[in-house]
Structures are given as structure tokens and as C-alpha cells.
Amino acid sequence: MNHWLFKSEPDAWSWDQQVANGVKGEEWTGVRNYQARNNMRAMKVGDLGFFYHSNIGKEIVGIVEVIRESAPDSSTDDARWDCVVIKAVRPVKKTVTLDACKVEPGLAAMALVTNTRLSVQPVTAEEWRIVCNMAGIDPI
DNA sequence: GCCAACGTTGGC
């Protein structure tokens, strides 16, 4: 199983909205970046990810699960773009801010820190463990 | 609201 991180501006789509969608989840439309898209194409149903609020908060607020593999993005006719569907699994006990990630030695190479503009990122097993620990939850 | 970083586009 692989781990990921999804960024969203809470103004546009927040964790609360994601939670409100329940088990039907949300199609992760709007990604127009090849790297981010390729990351989604690599996802399998059951993969887990962090849900990160960019701009406002700048913190990891919850855990999501991939519930459909990448398929054409319904928000565009452009065949280049496709996306997965994710559902909220659980909130973190304690949000993990970008600042906290930056000062954590084990997260120095994390894409969140090194590649700020990438909206869908891979997270290594070790990074996953460290962030879950900081978030006060058991790694699932 | 500004701007740095970075990705994409298009002229040559």
C-alpha cells in the first residue's frame, strides 16, 4: 500500500466538506499538472493519504482513502486529465502544520517541504509514520 | 496582495 498527500484550499474544498460527503467521497477534479496526475494514476483503491489545507491553515487535518482509481476528470473534456475519488477516513487528533514538518528532521525530504507547489504528492512509509505520530494517531 | 518557484506554451 502506498501513501499520498492531497492539497486543497479550504476556501475551495475543505476537510469538513470532504467529511460531509461520507462514504461516497469526492472526485478529486481540477488537477492540471502532470506530476500530480501521474501520482493519482499510480494510486490503488485502499491507498491512504493525508488531507492538507493549503493557504489557510497550512496543516494536515485528516486521513483519506482512495476509493476509485484514476479515471477521466469529469470537470473537463480534455482527455489528458483524470483523477481518483477519495473519501474521508478520520480526522487527526492534532493538526500537523507545515512549520512543524519543516523543523522535523525526519521530514526534511518530504515533498510538502521540498516541492511546495505539487498538489498531489507521494508520502514515504517513514514520513507517514512520523506525521501520524505528530498527529497523535496510530499509523493505519 | 505580493512574489518566488516552477510548469507550460509557443515562437524561432
Added chain:
DNA sequence: GCCAACGTTGGC
């Protein structure tokens, strides 16, 4: 195929 121009993201 290079690179300048441009657009977007996201931290500050």
C-alpha cells in the same frame, strides 16, 4: 530543441 514569456500555486 531551446528559451522567453506567461500562468498558476501557495507561502509569506
